[in-house]
Amino acid sequence: xxxxxRAIQHCRACGTAVEYRVPADxxxxxxxxxxxxxxxYQNPINVVGTLPVWEDRVLLCKRAIEPRYGLWTLPAGFxxxxxxxxxxxxxxxxEEAGARIxxxxxxxxxxxxxxxxxxxxxxxxxxxxxxxxxAESLEARLFSEGEIPWDLLAFRTVRETLRCFFDDRRRERxxxxxxxxx
Amino acid sequence: xxxxxRAIQHCRACGTAVEYRVPADxxxxxxxxxxxxxxxYQNPINVVGTLPVWEDRVLLCKRAIEPRYGLWTLPAGFxxxxxxxxxxxxxxxxEEAGARIxxxxxxxxxxxxxxxxxxxxxxxxxxxxxxxxxAESLEARLFSEGEIPWDLLAFRTVRETLRCFFDDRRRERxxxxxxxxx
Numbered sequence: 001x002x003x004x005x006r007a008i009q010h011c012r013a014c015g016t017a018v019e020y021r022v023p024a025d026x027x028x029x030x031x032x033x034x035x036x037x038x039x040x041y042q043n044p045i046n047v048v049g050t051l052p053v054w055e056d057r058v059l060l061c062k063r064a065i066e067p068r069y070g071l072w073t074l075p076a077g078f079x080x081x082x083x084x085x086x087x088x089x090x091x092x093x094x095e096e097a098g099a100r101i102x103x104x105x106x107x108x109x110x111x112x113x114x115x116x117x118x119x120x121x122x123x124x125x126x127x128x129x130x131x132x133x134x135a136e137s138l139e140a141r142l143f144s145e146g147e148i149p150w151d152l153l154a155f156r157t158v159r160e161t162l163r164c165f166f167d168d169r170r171r172e173r174x175x176x177x178x179x180x181x182x
Numbered sequence: 183x184x185x186x187x188r189a190i191q192h193c194r195a196c197g198t199a200v201e202y203r204v205p206a207d208x209x210x211x212x213x214x215x216x217x218x219x220x221x222x223y224q225n226p227i228n229v230v231g232t233l234p235v236w237e238d239r240v241l242l243c244k245r246a247i248e249p250r251y252g253l254w255t256l257p258a259g260f261x262x263x264x265x266x267x268x269x270x271x272x273x274x275x276x277e278e279a280g281a282r283i284x285x286x287x288x289x290x291x292x293x294x295x296x297x298x299x300x301x302x303x304x305x306x307x308x309x310x311x312x313x314x315x316x317a318e319s320l321e322a323r324l325f326s327e328g329e330i331p332w333d334l335l336a337f338r339t340v341r342e343t344l345r346c347f348f349d350d351r352r353r354e355r356x357x358x359x360x361x362x363x364x
Contacts, residue, residue, distance in 0.1 A: 010192055010193060012192055043227040079226050080210065080225065081295075084295055086293075106291060106358065116264070178288050180266050
C-alpha cells in the first residue's frame, strides 16, 4: 500500500476542506486549512518487531489479516503513542504470537520509503517454546534456517532481517544493520 | 510540547466531527468518523539528525526558531515522507548548518514518549569547517568538549547524544546507544 500524499481532505481542527500549498516558512506542500490556518504534517511511521530465537530456530507467525493474509512474518506492528520502540516490539510479540521473550538489542533499521515507514526489529531470546497466537495470526511456530518459507514471507523487511540474522550467525557476530528497501 | 491524544476533531476524509472510541477489531481508543467510518491513527514520529565532527570538535547550531529559541542543538528535524532516515539527517544538516558531511552510521536511537517522538542521530564527519546556517539557525560553530554549553542545550536527546559521544571517544569505541528519556 503506497502512502497517499493527499490523504487529508478536511481540517482535523474545524472540518473545512483543506488546500494543498507550501506554507510561508516551509519548503514542502502541506494540507493547510483556509479557515483556521492549521497546517497538517504527514510523516513516516514506525513499525516495531522482534526476531525471537529458541535454540537454532526462529519464530514466525502466519498472518490472519490483510495485507498478506496467509503469509509468514516476524511479529511486528505499528508503534503506538505513549510506548517506547522496545515496549511496542514486546507488545506486538505478545499480541501476535503470545510469546514470552527477553529483548537483546536493536538489530535492523529499514527504511521503506515507498510506503512511508521505518521498520525496527530487535533480536530476542524466547523464554519458552510455547506460543498462543492472537487474533492476527493463524499460527505461530519455530523454523530452522532450512525450513524458512522464503517464498511465502509477508514483507521484504522480514526477509532482509532473517537474511542478516543467518549471515551473522554463520559469522558468529551480530551487529546493527541499517538498510533501505525503497 | 506534549502530544495531544485528541488533536483530531474532524474526519480528514469528509469533515464530519469524529467520535473517540475503540474500533471493533482494536484495543485502543481512536478518532472514528460516524459518517464514513474512517479510523484516524496517531503514531510517534521520527526526528533525524547528525553529530558532525571536525578534528576534536563537534558542530552545534543556535536555534532561531521556537521551541527553545537561542539554545544550542545538533542539526535535526522531522523525517519527511519520501526520504530515508539518512537522507533526512543529511537534509537537516544542510538546512540548519549548511555543513557538508559524510554520514558514519546510526549512533543514538532515543524514545521521547512524552511527546510521541523517536530521535535518531548519526555520527558524521565534516568535510570542511565552513558553515552557512539557514533560516532556522542564528549561528553554527564548532565546540570542543570543554566548550559545550551543557546548560544551554535545547533538547535532552542532544545532551544524551553528546554525552555518549564524549564517553565513547574516551573509551576509543563507538557503538549504538538506545535510550529512553521519558
